[in-house]
Amino acid sequence: MDAAPTSTTLAGPPGRPSKGWHRFANPGRFLRLTDRLLPWLWGLALVALVGGGLWGLVWSPPDWQQGETVRILYVHVPMAWLAMGGYVALGALSVISLVWRHPLADIAARELSPVGALVGALCLASGSIWGRPMWGTWWVWDARLTSVLVLFFFWAGHAALSRAFEDPERGGRAAAILALAGLVNLPIVKFSVDWWNTLHQPASVTRLAAPGLHVDILYPLLACTVAFSLLFAAVVLARVRAAVMERRVRSLEMAAARRLDTAS
């Protein structure tokens, strides 16, 4: 029941200049900043996506071993990196939300997790589609696959928990604690799965012994990674903007209702 010092109405208080990076926690400033930033971000993401897509899907040569299916990796690998990198961002947002009680961090975490879950699901799905022709199976209980699956569960659990409460602040706080617990547990899961695999499961599928990537494949892969990262950032920022405005609308409506109440 701690009273949050920051205003929950999210109407950016004028004046009172704040110091350091904390000023980005001001929702009003966030809205003004992203208002100018987002069109550029969308534009860049679109350009990079078209460029990276063409490069990866059309211009880059097929792999001598995997043939055309190597192109699936131009989607798969960026998704895997985003799912993991995004979780680090979620952990950072959770710390900010728990320590400084910035409502914006709560909102950002809440809007980040469905996108993270989607990215995780896409990573699993594209990997599965790639695994079918390459490994001859849709799914292997391999260490990598299993730990990404667990990561996906964390994303989905966070998304569900942060939306499960009537009071969004309580949901944000609970979800932040969950995200941190997941962050602590993630290495344990990762390594336990590694040990489990080496101790128990004989390699049923010959893994490709990590081939050094040729530049023909590496560069389009990096281009696609940049493209998907930009797209990810644009989608998340747009969602956060929408959520901030939604809250503003709600608090304005509440204020209007209160005024009506006192008038009558």
Added chain:
Amino acid sequence: MIALLERELRLALRTPGDSLGAVLFFILVAALFPFGVGPEPAALARLAPGALVAAMLLAALLPLDRMFGAEAEDGSLDLLLLSGVSPAGLAMVKAAGHWLTTAVPLLVAVPIAAAMLNLPIEAWGVAMLALGLATLVLSLLGTLGAALTLGARRGGVLLPLLVLPLAIPAVIFAAGAIEAQASGVSPRAFLLFLAAQAALLAPLMPLAAGAALRDA
């Protein structure tokens, strides 16, 4: 805190149906596997370690969603939080209470389920030890889950969703220990990993659960 633990135990003794229900559920889940896989002893023995651990964890999850629920509704949770016991201490007591009132009866039932699943009798002792440690991990994680979902809509559905992924390492090592013993290998490494997990979570989870309780 001792008084709180006593209170937990006395409450559980007054309503033994809750613990018995979990035990029956555990045996029923274990009994479902022979129906699903077929009654061949060899196939069952192969499956037994994993099936035991899975059934055990599911059964231990059952009472979790009421862990704080009843006390939050009648207001005694607020009083407990005001009583000077730190929220983390309260969460610790709750985890210990859950382990003593739910996991211990389940452990007593392990030989029954193990016999039904045709687990070699030499592995029963290790099975009880491994499951005891695994349920300790689950009690700690489950306390956090229960504190987080307290007051949530559909909290009962959400709770397993949050807790089970976190419990995967415990499943891996508990099943590994039982399987190692059943096939004549020393289960020591697995048991040590399990104990390490419990030791790592024992201070961390009550702290996190306490933080969640303070917000509830």
